[in-house]
Amino acid sequence: MIKVTDLHKSFGQVKAVRGISFEVRDGEITGLLGPNGAGKTTTLRMLYSLLPPDRGEIRIDGLDPTRDAMAIKRTLGVVPDSRGLYTRMSARENITYYAELHRMSRRKIKNRLQELVETLDMEDFIDRRTEGFSQGQRVKVAIARAMVHEPQTVMMDEPSNGLDVMSTRALRRYILGLKDAGHSVVLSTHIMQEVAALCDRIVIIAKGRIAADGTANELLEKSGCESLEDAFVQLIGTEEGLLA
């Protein structure tokens, strides 16, 4: 459960986020949709306590990232925009590193890795060094790394970036599985199909502000459009920076 109220963040003269408020419920997938540069990544970075907000309030399961950063980080699983794997280490070592940073016991790590290898289908490359991995393999390792400590809240920044059709389908199945298991999932993307296929609720961000917020049907009603695509374009006010 995440509650964001009137979030602001500037970098020098650039106002990246200008008053964003929304809610993410447990057992739901919430999509942050918006063109490139709309402020999605900055919003997420404030949620996972990497950036302090200039103004506004964030509560994740009742905790404040600016004050309880460590507690929040223990309950969060984040797949950031930059996957950043260590290429001189195997996939297993990459994941184990993060598990150890979460202070998991050796036995627990071993069991959890076995589970992840099965769900994410990583048998073929789990013990290979990540140098030269395909985008799909890299995303899988990044997801396994983020999920190794079984977080309640999952945040993914553009998870399907650079993936082929097969990998994208597998990824979507995995995200839907998380929802069924009762996790709350926040997904940032600029791909409309992804939002349509996955999200229960959609938060449309443009120029650092909330353009619209609701279920797919609510958005269609609000905009008076026939298709989601038209609705997005109308609500954002431009076609720029979106992918079908």
Add this chain to the structure above:
Amino acid sequence: MKGLATVYKKEILENLRDRRAIFNSLLLGPILFPILFIGLAWFSANKQQERVEQVLEVPVVGAEYAPNLVGFLEQQGIVIKAAPEDPEGMVQAQVVPVIIRIPSQFAEQWTSGKPAVVELIADPSRRESDIPMRRVRLLLNAYGAQIGHLRLQLRGVSPTIQTAIMVKDVDLSTPQSRGLLFMIFLPYVLMITAFTGGMHLAIDSTAGEKERKSLEPLLINPVPRWQIMLGKMAATASFAFISLTLTLVAFRFALPQMPTGALGIDLNLDGAAVGGILLVIAPVVVLASALLTTLAALAKSLREAQSYMGLIFLVPMIPSIIFMANPIKPETWMMGIPMFSQNLLIGEFVRGESVSFLWLLMSMGGTLLIGLILAAVAATLFNRPRIVFSS
């Protein structure tokens, strides 16, 4: 502190797999420096020996004017060659290092008791002619002195009356302290190794992590940022320290191979000296790691970090160069100066002197304090969003 240990372990493991890091930290210093040093020392000693022992061939112009003098030179092992056409030209062309010319008035000056002129043609600005020239001059002077003494004796005067003052050297340097001249090189090499040993790791674990975009996901883990930074610094320090140990051990085993006997110098780096030097230099490793990590973390990219490292090379060199150009007597107040004090102390160790506990305490404490302050500053660097997201 478990986070710190985890980061430390991972950085060590990852860099042990990096061939470039291994090469830079663990092979380059420990192998290259001793070979370079021993090689140079061996070469120069060898050359010097060669020149001293070499049969000297000296062309003599006008040998017929002074047959006794020429006979004396031959007795002393000099091979007399026939007079060349153009003596000056031959010396200038470096065909021979030195030529003797005896003018025709030699006999006349000799018999009338005036100083008989003998010309020594050589170019002292050429280093290779230095030793032959000195040898010939020494022999000519010896001959002159011998004849002079004989003349005085013939006139019933004691030749010692000529020697108004006699200078006598009282040499108090021990074989080890004479070795110090050579061992000035050692502190210099060790200071540089304290920096280069961990340099690659410092860059890879900060600027490199930023460039590969693995820093952001790393910082999302529930580990305080100062622990992550200190873990990286500790890994840097470990690499530097291992590199230093290997370098010292390499020197320890390489030194007996040196041609020290020929120079009358006894260089010794026993186990106790190695241990003492490592102890003294350990705080420098802390200081160097903090400095390297700070600089590398401030850099926006690997390339920028590497360009800073070129400058940082100068830092450990400054005290060594000052000491090389102007060797000074160690004083208590100097022990507070990082790197300079270690330079002096390593010198004392190698000379085989006992080092006062106060000096050790001041040098190690002073350097460690500055190193820890720097480390504390570096530990907060990842708290700044500008540094995390700057690439």
